[in-house]
Amino acid sequence: MAAFGTVFTPEMIISRFNNNSWSTPEIVATDSISLHPGAHVLHYSSTCFEGLKAFRHADGGIYTFRMEKNVARLAQSSQLLALPGFDKAMLSKMILDIVSRYAADVPQPPGSMYIRPTHIGTEASIGKAAAPSLESMLYVLLSPVGDYFAGGAKPLRLLLEDNARCAPHMGMVKSGGNYASALQPIMKARASVQADQVLFCPNGDVQETGAANFLLIDGNEIITKALDSSFLHGITRDSILTLARDRGMTVSERELTVDELLERAAKPGTEAALSGTAAVLTPVGTLIHGGKEYQVGSGVAGATTNALRQALNDIQWGKAEDKHGWLTKVC
Numbered sequence: 001m002a003a004f005g006t007v008f009t010p011e012m013i014i015s016r017f018n019n020n021s022w023s024t025p026e027i028v029a030t031d032s033i034s035l036h037p038g039a040h041v042l043h044y045s046s047t048c049f050e051g052l053k054a055f056r057h058a059d060g061g062i063y064t065f066r067m068e069k070n071v072a073r074l075a076q077s078s079q080l081l082a083l084p085g086f087d088k089a090m091l092s093k094m095i096l097d098i099v100s101r102y103a104a105d106v107p108q109p110p111g112s113m114y115i116r117p118t119h120i121g122t123e124a125s126i127g128k129a130a131a132p133s134l135e136s137m138l139y140v141l142l143s144p145v146g147d148y149f150a151g152g153a154k155p156l157r158l159l160l161e162d163n164a165r166c167a168p169h170m171g172m173v174k175s176g177g178n179y180a181s182a183l184q185p186i187m188k189a190r191a192s193v194q195a196d197q198v199l200f201c202p203n204g205d206v207q208e209t210g211a212a213n214f215l216l217i218d219g220n221e222i223i224t225k226a227l228d229s230s231f232l233h234g235i236t237r238d239s240i241l242t243l244a245r246d247r248g249m250t251v252s253e254r255e256l257t258v259d260e261l262l263e264r265a266a267k268p269g270t271e272a273a274l275s276g277t278a279a280v281l282t283p284v285g286t287l288i289h290g291g292k293e294y295q296v297g298s299g300v301a302g303a304t305t306n307a308l309r310q311a312l313n314d315i316q317w318g319k320a321e322d323k324h325g326w327l328t329k330v331c
C-alpha cells in the first residue's frame, strides 16, 4: 500500500473567489493549479485545510463522518486568517459532489476516502505582509487510504517538549504555518531519542502533538486539556469524549501538568492515546522527559483505548447505530 496521502483521485472540485464573489464550483484535473509566484499564500501563509473521511458500508452506501464540523472549522480557520468567507452549504455540496463522483474508489473498511478541503489566499501581492488576500481558491482533494494499522498498532513513543507547537493564538487554526513551526522539534526528537511524536507542553501544560490531540485514561476517567485558542479542537477528540460519556466514563476537560501526567502514567492500568482523523485513536506506550523514559501503564495498547477506537470505527463503518447523527449519506 502506498504511503498515507500520496494517492489522489484524478479530479478535484474547486471554486475561486475573485471580484468579491465565488465562482460556480467545477470539477478539474488534480495534477496542477495555476498560481502567480507572488500569491499571498506563498509568502504570508494564508492557508488552511481540513481532514475528514468517507466510509463504505456493507450495503454499498457511502457516508461522510461529522462533515458539518469540519466545514465549520475550515470557515473558522479562514476567518482567523482573514481569508474570504465562504458559504458553508457551498463547501458541503462540493464535498458531497466530488465524493459521489468517486464513490467507486472509496475503499472498504478499514480503508476509507480521506477528504482534504483546502483554502488558500491567491492574490498576487507581495506588499500584503500585513493585509489579507482579497482573492482565494477553495478546493477539495480526495485520497483513498488503507488500514492505518496495517503494520500493527505499536504503542507510540512521545518526547515531552517544554516549548509550544506554535504561537498560542494560532493553535486552533488548522494552518500550514503551525506545522512548519513544529517540524524542527519533531525531527530532533526522532533523531535524538527515536520518538514517534513530540507532545508539546509549554510551561508544563500538556497540550497536543504535531497533528493529534492527547488523552490520558486512568480507570474510569478520561483527562484532556480543556478547549482554548492554543491548540487544535479535534473532532475525533470530541467524538471519543462523547463515546466515553455514553459508556459512563468521567470526562475531565481541564489543565493537565507534566508532573501529574508522569505520576499518573506510572500507575498500572493507566493508558494514554492520541486522537485524530487519520489514525482515530493510537496508543501511547512511552513518555520521554528530562532524559528519562516513563512507561505508560503496562506499555502496551490499553483495553479502553482499543474499545473506544472500536466503538468509533463501528459507527463509521455502519456496524453500530449512529445515535448522534454523525453520518451523512453521500450516495
Ligand SMILES: *Cc1c(COP(=O)(O)O)cnc(C)c1O
Binding pocket: 051, 174, 208, 209, 210, 211, 212, 213, 232, 233, 234, 235, 236, 237, 275, 276, 277, 278
Ligand atoms: C487535525 C489535527 C488534530 C486532530 O483533529 P481531528 O479533527 O480529530 O482530525 C489535532 N491536532 C492538530 C494539530 C491537527 O492538525
